[in-house]
Amino acid sequence: MKYTLPKYILAACLAIALGCSSTKHNAIATKNSLQLPIDRKVDSVLALMTLEEKVGQMNQYNGFWDVTGPVPKNGAAALKYDHLKKGWVGSMLNVKGVKDVKALQKIAVEETRLGIPLIFGFDVIHGYKTISPIPLAEAASWDLEAIEKSAQIAAAEAAASGLNWTFAPMVDVSRDARWGRVMEGAGEDPYLNSRIAVARVKGFQGDLGELSVAACVKHFAGYSFAEAGKDYNTVEVSNNTLHNIILPPFKAAADAGALTFMNSFNELDGIPATGNIHLQRQILKGDWGFKGFVVSDWGSIGEMIAHGYSKDLKEAAMQAANAGSDMDMESHGYIEHLAALVREGKVPQDNIDDAVRRILHVKFILGLFDDPYKYCNEVREQQTIGKQEFQDGVLDVAKKSIVLLKNEKNLLPLKKTGQKIAVIGALANDKTSPLGSWRIAADDGTAVSVLEGLKQYSGNTITYAKGADVAVGTVAFGSETKINTTDKSGFAEAVNAAKGADVVIMVLGEHGLQTGEGRSRSDLNLPGVQQELLQTIYKVNPNIVLVLNNGRPLTIPWAAQNIPSIVEAWQLGTQSGNAIAQVLYGDYNPSGKLPMSFPRSVGQVPLYYNHKSTGRPGNGQPTESVFWSHYIDVESSPLYPFGHGLSYSKFEYSNLKLSNTTFAKDGKITVSVDVKNSSKVDGKEVVQLYLHDLFASVTRPVKELKGFELTEIKAGQTKTITFAINQKTIEFYTANNKWEAEAGDFKVMVGGSSATSLEAPFSYTN
Ligand code: BGC
Secondary structure (H helix, E strand, C coil): CCCCCCHHHHHHHHHHHCCCCCCHHHCCCCCHHHCCCHHHHHHHHHCCCCHHHHHHHCEEEECCCCCCCCCCCCHHHHHHHHHHHHCCCCEEECCCCHHHHHHHHHHHHHHCCCCCCCEEEECCCCECCCECCCHHHHHCCCCHHHHHHHHHHHHHHHHHCCCCEECCCECCCCCCCCCHHHHHCCCCCHHHHHHHHHHHHHHHHCCCCCCCCECEEEEECCHHHEHHHCCCCCECCCHHHHHHHHHHHHHHHHHCCCCEEEECCCEECCEEHHHCHHHHHHHHHHHCCCCCEEECCCCCCCHHHHCCCCCCHHHHHHHHHHHCCCEEECCCHHHHHHHHHHHCCCCCHHHHHHHHHHHHHHHHHCCCCCCCCCCCCHHHHHHHCCCHHHHHHHHHHHHHHCEEEEECCCCCCCCCCCCEEEEECHHHHCCCHHHCCCCCCCCCCCCCCHHHHHHHCCCCEEEEECCCCCCCCCCCCCCCCCCCCCCCCCHHHHHHHHHCCCEEEEEEECCCCCCCCCCCCCCCCCCCCHHHHHHHHHHHCCCEEEEEECCCCCCCHHHHHHCCEEEECCCCCCCHHHHHHHHHCCCCCCCCCCCCCECCCHHHCCCCCCCCCCCCCCCCCCCCCCCCCCCCCCCCCCCECCCCCECCCCEEEEEEEECCCEEECCCEEEEEEEEEECCCCCEEEEEEEEEEECCCCCCCCCCEEEEEEEEEECCCCEEEEEEEEEHHHHCEECCCCCEECCCEEEEEEEECCCCCCCEEEEEEEC
């Protein structure tokens, strides 16, 4: 559809271009081609708006009726429709597809008084139709380029489908595997989270052209620290943890130019994040100078009542607006009460204007005032979604996301011919579960299953037996839940298949909808009877390759002890089966590293490598004498540590050297280490650099990731990898409540995981 600007807007543009003062009808300036600063254009629109229209911009509704069908006559949908026509809606979420988006945009542009375009948001978390690995899996690739590319693919498909805003990336540092949303983020480390946050923001937003979308960094802040890993639970964190652990990825994303933020459901120090002035006004918009807008989380304004912070929706709306929540996602608190609150003097007009300015600013940046139908091109939609190059892109990041946890007895890589392979487990034959949680636009059954992948990549004889279903629990709104905790009727068939096989590939773990929002678990074992199935098969054939499909770290101590090969294959998206087959057959040499520690027992969580020391660190063994920090029934260390991941190559680290043992302000130290590939196959390694600040004004973690390099090392080759340490590297949020470097002694550690022992001392003087 060709969009032409309404006549009065064109006149207004001209007036502005000529420098006329802003009166009602000459005040709108929209065309970017007029080269006016966006702030001036925003002000010119603002000057035309009534209070109700301003509040309308701050109101976001969920998709409501069959938008291209008959107009709703009564109920909530009719109300929303009426509001839309009055210009009382600034944004819609969960409407997708050019036809529907265009139909709604047309109402906003042609039927409202000012014709201000809507912005359309959607949870494009790891792909739109063509699905990438879940974000936690992608983080395991430590490959920033591949992650950026994956976000770009997601953005291109979403934008082609009429959307212009994704509610991603989630940058919550996650230490508790019980929390279902760990699958949505980049794991337990603030540095890795920050680097990946930047890659994702760049990937989504790109050049802000017609195949890009605005990013929304979430959930600001502290959400992942829900007590006991139970979603939406109370959060209790110190200021130190807030600044040193939780906030850095948000800051990195803001600095990378993210256009919007989403606040969070949780409270922080007794104040819900949605009503939190300190977080939103002081830190984000004040200290960090963030110019975009903040959308509330779904209903989080209204939820301040249940928190016990607001007496009713009106008070909640007042508190949220005054705290800097610019847009209300589905609480209806703003649309119902904000105008009255301004008239009563309870919400300053300036706060409203500030919020609306921010929202309009983003709409201008996206080019929606130039062309509200910028994202609405049916031909482009058809030609873009599901493109072969996107399939190739998600396959590439999928294979890079796989982590080889253990490989003994040379079971892997598999031979391509002459082997009898038994494939066991319901997940091996599942074409939906690999899509993972948060893939709302993808169609069920569109992933390549492990079975399909394995068949495609070899001439081996492959037999399949389900063995048992995955026990799922209530994980979806609909009927797709399969609950099976006791049914072992498939065991006999699986045992038969295993008996005659050279290698058994067991695909076990969690269903794709067993993680994600609202899917917290109190247990981290293989759900249902899968553990029993594994042990049963092991008795008849111990040559097992265990392929895990899961959205969070699991407790698998028995498997770690007994099963020769374990491959962490997460939920890898549309190309899952192909990626897994390429790794199992050695067409791709695994290079992933864990972004979260795997506990031995659920009792250890929250478990993370960058913990503090305590006054009684001890050796962490159950045999330790009593008065030391330890468990009497399990070793304190993780089963698999953060940063761990093997390869079919073998890497040896040596010769750690520092250019100096001390440096001062503006100086630096160069750290170098030799990494030798002592195997006969080329491979990739993630070389990791950690620091320990030995004493400080507030205690520091025992180690912290401060750099990494993903590098290819040919068979037999030795590469020298270097890192620079400067003042920025050692800064932290100190007892002075600011980021600064403190003089003192440090230890630098380098290796292929956080469990490295190669270390050297240095000091900093200021
Ligand atoms: C989630 C957000 C999501 C929003 C919109 C909420 O329940 O917490 O992450 O973006 O819903 O779907």
